[in-house]
Amino acid sequence: MAGRRTTHRSSAGKKLYAVRDAQGHFKDIQTYERAHRADLAHKSKAEREEDAKRAAKKPTAKRGAKKAGAKKGGAKKAGKKAAARKTGARKAAAKKTGARKTGARKAAAKKRGGARRGTKGGAKKR
Numbered sequence: 001m002a003g004r005r006t007t008h009r010s011s012a013g014k015k016l017y018a019v020r021d022a023q024g025h026f027k028d029i030q031t032y033e034r035a036h037r038a039d040l041a042h043k044s045k046a047e048r049e050e051d052a053k054r055a056a057k058k059p060t061a062k063r064g065a066k067k068a069g070a071k072k073g074g075a076k077k078a079g080k081k082a083a084a085r086k087t088g089a090r091k092a093a094a095k096k097t098g099a100r101k102t103g104a105r106k107a108a109a110k111k112r113g114g115a116r117r118g119t120k121g122g123a124k125k126r
Contacts, residue, residue, distance in 0.1 A: 003027065005035070 005017040008029075015032035043051070 007032070 003019045003021070005019055008016045008018055010016055010031075017030050017032055017035045018026055019028040021027040
């Protein structure tokens with residue numbers, strides 16, 4: 001088992017975890033980020049025991065029951081496809097209207113005799 005961790009900061013400002021041995025010398029130093037990720041990846045002894053109990057309780061012969069029932073996934077997939085088609089149509093419509101707007105803006109800029117917005121020249125001062 002790893003010893004008790006104490007926290008420090010590196011010269012760059014990152015949080016560190018340090019583990020000391022019995023004499024008080026550093027045995028291991030890790031960044032908090034790496035140590036925390038490693039802690040999350042490993043299960044504790046209590047969690048492993050709990051998982052083992054759950055696995056022992058679960059009956060394993062439930063595969064045949066699912067085959068007898070009707071499939072439900074087909075309706076969901078059809079609904080998703082229809083929604084995707086709708087959003088695709090909306091995007092295409094938005095592109096068309098966007099193209100019209102830019103054309104209208106260009107025409108208005110030509111009438112004014114000034115440059116388009118966002119360019120260095122700007123509109124002519126009168």
